[in-house]
Amino acid sequence: TTMDYSTNDSKSTSKKKVVAVVGGGLVGNLNACYFAKRGFQVEVFESREDILQAKIVKGRSINLVLSHRGRQTLKHVGMEDTIISKGIPMHSRMIHALNGTQSPIPYGKKGQYILSIDRANLNKELLSAAETYPNINLNFANKLLDWSTETGAMTFVRAEGAKEEIQADLIVGCDGAFSAIRKQFLRQSRFNYSQTYTPHGYLEFTMPPINGEFAMKPNNLHIWPRNTFMMIALPNLDKTFNCTLFMPFEEFEKVTTGDKVIEFFQKYFPDAIPLIGALLRGIFFRLPAQAMVSVKCSSYHFGDKCVLMGDAAHAMVPFYGQGMNALFLIFISGAVLPEYTRVRVPDDLAIYFILLTNSDVNSKWFLFRKYVDNFLHIIMPRTIIPLYTMVTFTRTRYHKVVKHWHWQDKVRKDIVHVHSTLFKGL
Amino acid sequence: TTMDYSTNDSKSTSKKKVVAVVGGGLVGNLNACYFAKRGFQVEVFESREDILQAKIVKGRSINLVLSHRGRQTLKHVGMEDTIISKGIPMHSRMIHALNGTQSPIPYGKKGQYILSIDRANLNKELLSAAETYPNINLNFANKLLDWSTETGAMTFVRAEGAKEEIQADLIVGCDGAFSAIRKQFLRQSRFNYSQTYTPHGYLEFTMPPINGEFAMKPNNLHIWPRNTFMMIALPNLDKTFNCTLFMPFEEFEKVTTGDKVIEFFQKYFPDAIPLIGALLRGIFFRLPAQAMVSVKCSSYHFGDKCVLMGDAAHAMVPFYGQGMNALFLIFISGAVLPEYTRVRVPDDLAIYFILLTNSDVNSKWFLFRKYVDNFLHIIMPRTIIPLYTMVTFTRTRYHKVVKHWHWQDKVRKDIVHVHSTLFKGL
The missing domain is CATH 3.50.50.60 (FAD/NAD(P)-binding domain)
Structure with a gap:
């Protein structure tokens, strides 16, 4: 027909x-x-x-x-409020070190947040x-x-x-x-x-509530950066976390049994073992890692x-x-x-x-640059705007974001240079 | 079936x-x-x-x-001699300046050549x-x-x-x-x-023999470099040249009549006008420019x-x-x-x-670098090998060519630096 x-x-x-x-x-x-x-x-x-x-x-x-x-787009069709009412605000990344230490890195200034949807x-x-x-x-x-x-x-x-x-x-x-x-x-x-496919695949699993409460602080995007791979966890309304493990396909292929899953987590994510609990042994075997x-x-x-x-x-x-x-x-x-x-x-x-530019959240340079950026943003709020802030909290067109960021990078380098030269002078 | x-x-x-x-x-x-x-x-x-x-x-x-x-590949199936007997050796690029001056840039050392096939x-x-x-x-x-x-x-x-x-x-x-x-x-x-398509299209046409002879020196690859576009001409056995004009599609679209073709050539390739002759007015209109x-x-x-x-x-x-x-x-x-x-x-x-790396045959830096390379190649023939020589006259694997070239680039820069420092010292 x-x-x-x-x-x-x-x-x-x-x-x-x-x-x-x-x-x-x-x-x-x-x-x-x-x-x-x-x-x-x-x-x-x-x-x-x-x-x-x-x-x-x-x-x-x-x-x-x-x-x-995204919020502005939803607003135009009258859906912003409905959607954000079912989202969970995340004010910081929460970086999990190998020893279990958790360090927050705020997404923006006080009061700025992104939503887990x-x-x-x-x-x-x-x-x-x-x-x-x-x-x-x-x-x-x-x-x-x-x-x-x-x-x-x-x-x-x-x-x-x-x-x-x-x-x-x-x-x-x-x-x-x-x-x-x-x-x-x-x-x-x-x-x-x-x-272009990444050499990384991803695997999703759920971190259940503990005693009816979130297993970790809910208002954060939890990140376990581990060199060539990482795990993240985002909060849901039902007090679970949605966890995603990003890892090269070859690494996924090595983890073939429940015992190897435990071994793998003991090596890289020991603090997550009690949080995921009994489900952990099975997470690699329900679905294969997905390509991106x-x-x-x-x-x-x-x-x-x-x-x-x-x-x-x-x-x-x-x-x-x-x-x-x-x-x-x-x-x-x-x-x-x-x-x-x-x-x-x-x-x-x-x-x-x-x-x-942002693929290296794990590096010391990334943390240092964020520190410099946020500091400069406070003293020169209209001139120096952190990259993440421009992307996430404004509607500045992406190509202008990059242009402005390149210009800032020069300013930033000059300032760091002056700074280190002063120190050398001492 | x-x-x-x-x-x-x-x-x-x-x-x-x-x-x-x-x-x-x-x-x-x-x-x-x-x-x-x-x-x-x-x-x-x-x-x-x-x-x-x-x-x-x-x-x-x-x-x-x-x-x-390519010759080595043909050799393995016993065809090298047959094919090169019908090719025309080209020892140099021949650069045509706007004023008609022709300057040869050799492809390699004396005796080295490539073939027009x-x-x-x-x-x-x-x-x-x-x-x-x-x-x-x-x-x-x-x-x-x-x-x-x-x-x-x-x-x-x-x-x-x-x-x-x-x-x-x-x-x-x-x-x-x-x-x-x-x-x-x-x-x-x-x-x-x-x-990925280039923004350039190409157009081919023939430069006929003049009085039964090649219209230009036959043992060269003739090049008219003109910033965002260029023309080249390669010799054939029948004493014609195969010409190709590479130019952004927008520029091709501007040349809509025979008169505009003449005008265009007067502006950019005046020395080629008498060589192409009566055919010139028609070259843009037999076939559209092709994509690459x-x-x-x-x-x-x-x-x-x-x-x-x-x-x-x-x-x-x-x-x-x-x-x-x-x-x-x-x-x-x-x-x-x-x-x-x-x-x-x-x-x-x-x-x-x-x-x-080689997209800029027109630039002074390209010419200068070729000069430095060729000079260094003569005094250190096993250490410094011009990029074109490695690509064209050896079977060194392409990725090793690039690796070696990067290393040479450092050496070259050091030498140029020493050279210019000496001059400054004087």
């Missing part, structure tokens, strides 16, 4: 323009709300079953970190919000098979196996890092593309027919908590698609730079 | 192992000869018609530069060589539709539209920068991949079923003349595929570094 939702035929010019959002995750549902608010007819196509109905929800569960950029719950909230718009139609169990760059027609396979061809005025590809929509972009000449990919590409648009959004355009590794926060939206119509590419690509590349 | 060439079934273990080479260009035919020499049954599948029979040959025609590495002729020679092996079977007009990573079965569409399924013991993907074989690699987890892509990926192999070779694995922009010369072959069987990836990837990445 063929369904033509588009308004290209001459009879129906008075009809609403139809936007097809492919992918009903965070990015897809948020975009659907934005387009619906602008008056478009929105058709969302999601390959999975309705998560509000389904019993088992597949997909990633690493908690999300919500900061200023349950991914599945945020998904549900966004889906529920989308359902309230009369001009959003949610189509579950619709898997994209292919689409035509000439006509813009999409072919979906439904759960029962039937194929359906669908036509819209604009396709918005929100179908994640392994985007099916993006496949057509790859066949286009002069489309730059890269996908970062995707970069340009352009984000294909003529006036299609545009990529979110992970489909710029999947990133989770270490800096910007995946969701990078998702901001500008008004889109056919004519502005090239503009979207022009404006966004430098920002998204800047995020990768920031990730590289 | 299904054709099972493979030896996996128990009855035919005494049969020769079958290698399917997908792509019958330079890389495919050369690989076919290598595998045939090793005693394999080789099936070559090429989507185009037989170029030895066909009247019109499509594809690129930028002349190839053959240097030491006609791509179409080399293709034909390799194809003719492949035809002489009784255990090579050339299948033209066979376009790969898909292949299965589980069974290794390939599906081809023949010219008349019939589909055929083919099974081999090993698939060798030699199908170029836009490899159809590689598509299955992209669907695999942890496959790193990038494709560089491809990097890892791994090059997929289990024991498939391996990528040549541009399919590491397409590179033509500026350093290493595309063909990077094509060297190590013995391959299922078990050594991971080893092939491990050995080759660092070398191929090194080539990209070398390309970056």
Whole structure:
């Protein structure tokens, strides 16, 4: 069967323009709300079953970190308060040393914090919000098979196996890092593309409450930095922590039995053993370690027919908590698609730079630079702004963040230089 | 129909192992000869018609530069002499300044040269060589539709539209920068991949002989460096030069009429106007400027079923003349595929570094460094070897070239420093 939702035929010019959002995750549902608010007819196509109905929800569960950029985006669709009411503020990183010592490093100035957000719950909230718009139609169990760059027609396979061809005025590809929509972009000449896997995999597990209370201080993002790998833990409303272990795949392969898990934790995370408790022996064996990919590409648009959004355009590794926060939206119509590419690509590349710059939370230099930065920020608050603060607590465009940071770096070096020269002079 | 060439079934273990080479260009035919020499049954599948029979040959025609590495490869299949007899030695770059002055920069020491090779002729020679092996079977007009990573079965569409399924013991993907074989690699987890287009396009045209003779000195690679773009010209046996203009696409778009072509040449390449002659007005309008892509990926192999070779694995922009010369072959069987990836990837990445390092042939620093290098090479021939010499006149592995070059760079800087300090001292 063929369904033509588009308004290209001459009879129906008075009809609403139809936007097809492919992918009903965070990015897809948020975009659907934005387009619906602008008056478009929105058709969302999601390959999975309705998560509000389904019993088992597949997909990633690493908690999300919500900061200023992401909050502003939610605010525009009236959802900021609902979401933050279910988030847990984290004021500091809490660094766990090998000997069990815990040292907090604040995220910003007093009162500034980021939020630990349950991914599945945020998904549900966004889906529920989308359902309230009369001009959003949610189509579950619709898997994209292919689409035509000439006509813009999409072919979906439904759960029962039937194929359906669908036509819209604009396709918005929100179908994640392994985007099916993006496949057509790859066949286009002069489309730059890269996908890079980290040598690290990740493994998730739960740290249960102890005597009905959080096993560790709840208002922190707990970090166990261990050279080539690390563990993190983020708090949940049910007083559990969601733990994630990031480690090279080769290391995961070495841990083959419950005894080896214990041995491994005794060597690297002894303080976490009593906190995880009886579950610990089994954590490596329920699911294999997952791969992490970062995707970069340009352009984000294909003529006036299609545009990529979110992970489909710029999947990133989770270490800096910007995946969701990078998702901001500008008004889109056919004519502005090239503009979207022009404006966004430098920002998204800047995020990768920031990730590289901050990959070494463990080093003494990182701690020293944070100390210098925070000190300078206090005495010159408008001139010196720590990198993390610019990224997390402002909406300064990412590429400007990097530019400003480079300039600050020069200032910082001069100051450190003067400082050390003075000492040498003594 | 299904054709099972493979030896996996128990009855035919005494049969020769079958290698399917997908792509019958330079890389495919050369690989076919290598595998045939090793005693394999080789099936070559090429989507185009037989170029030895066909009247019109499509594809690129930028002349190839053959240097030491490429010659060694040809030697192993007994073709070095045939090919160099039809090449034209180039001893120097010949730099054309805006005022028409020509300055030679030698490629190496006296007697060292690179060869200008006609791509179409080399293709034909390799194809003719492949035809002489009784255990090579050339299948033209066979376009790969898909292949299965589980069974290794390939599906081809023949010219008349019939589909055929083919099974081999090993698939060798030699199908170029836009490899159809590689598509299955992209669907695999942890496959790193990038494709990057230059902002430059290229346009080819011919400089005819003048009074039956070469229009310029034949034993040079002529270069007109002009900041963001450049023109080059390589000699052919028929006393023409193959010219290529590399320029940002935006600049190409500005030249819309014959008059504008003349105007453009008057501004940038006045000395070439009388040499190209009457053909000049038309050169921008026969074919559009072509895009250039560089491809990097890892791994090059997929289990024991498939391996990528040549541009399919590491397409590179033509500026350093290493595309063909990077094509060297190590013995391959299922078990050594991971080893092939491990050995080759660092070398191929090194080539990209070398390309970056040498992208500025126009700068005074480049000329000065070449002068210092060549001078040091004369007084310390085993210690200081110019980068171009290592790449072009040796078979030193590319990643070692880069390592040695970095070390030399330190020595060079020290020497220049001492030199300038001495001058300051005077």
